[in-house]
Amino acid sequence: MVSLSTSPLLPTIILLLPLLAFLIVPHFLPPPRVPISSVDELYDLSLFHNATTLHHHHHHHHPSNNLRSGSGSLQSPKIAFLFLTNSDLVFSPIWNLYFNVTNLSNAHLFNIYVHSDPTIKIKSLDGFFKNRVIKSRRTQRSSPTLISAARRLIASAILDDERNSYFALISQHCVPLHSFGFFYNTLFGDEAINKGFPSYIEVLDNETILWDRYNARGENVMLPEVGFNEFRVGSQFFVISRKHALKVIEDRKLWRKFKLPCLNVQSCYPEEHYFPTLLSMYDPKGCTNYTITRVNWTDSVDGHPHTYYPSDVSPELIYTLRESNFSTSYMFARKFSPDCLKPLLEIAESVIFKD
Secondary structure (H helix, E strand, C coil), rough: CHHHHHHHHHHHHHHHHHHHHHHHHHHHHHCCCCCCHHHHHHHHHHHHHHHHHHHHCCCCCCCCCCCCCCCCCCCCCEEEEEEECCCCCCCHHHHHCCCCCCCCHCCCEEEEEEEEEECCCCCCCHHHHEEEEEEEECCCCCCCHHHHHHHHHHHHHHHHHEEEEEEEEEECCEEECHHHHHHHHHHCCCHHHHHCCEEEEEEEECCCCCHHCCCCCCCCCCCCCCCHHCEEEEECCCCCEHHHHHHHCCCCHHHHHHHCCCHHHCCCCCCCCCHHHHHHHCCCCEEEEEECCCECCCCCCEEEECCCCCCHCCCHHHHHHHHHCCHHHHHCEEEEEEHHHHHHHHHHHHHCCCC
């Protein structure tokens, strides 16, 4: 038997260890966090300042025009659709049908904005999505970059059109469950007026994950800005009023804490906490506390929700996904695999857009 201490293989093994570690260890570690550079931060601050300044300037000069939804115009209010993506917008054909202005009642009642990670090349967009990509930055799941992207979309929409009165954040894996007209009437109809034009955002305060996520940046690091009793969680996809959209881009206080890097990356999902925490602290009665984007978490994998495949797509699935325990039907649903496009298009006119 050869002694390892005298074996000629030992120096070779020692020399190879760093290489082996370099090749193997990254597979067991989470990907490095994408930082928010000072250049990006300064750009966003300038964008937010310009958007809030323009809004307040208009309301100062036209105070009698204020709609209860927050728009500064007596013309019909619009919905800003904010698409957040880091891949091809494969469902844009069904969204183009959704926005089809041959239905004249839909004309001039919406705007589209797309935030697309510039490090990922996506297919060119057409129809209503053509030339709708805003100046975008790199994004990463479970990081503050997703908060920045959503705020960037909101500010761009406020700057672009004073009639944008609701702001709907949409995933690239998301599809509509109703017609545009149904959604519009839900947001601006008599029931919405009676409710005071609320924001449809999920706000949960009794989830078992909250303590670990609250301390993900270090114990009590969120203090004094956010106490544990104020910390909330909810879906990152929402439909918020202009009043709340302005609060989101005006905020500096909470952002200083939520942009901090996490020590416990397994419990780090800032995009699921920033918006519900901020709006719950600012205007709890103005939030429905539920989302109108349906998602199925029953068999989630690695933090991703259930994915629907072509064999799942049917009229019955659409009807089921619409059902809600709240007073408002679900308007959108995720997560659908890209190859669901064809079967979804086949039932779009006869099922999805027939309310």
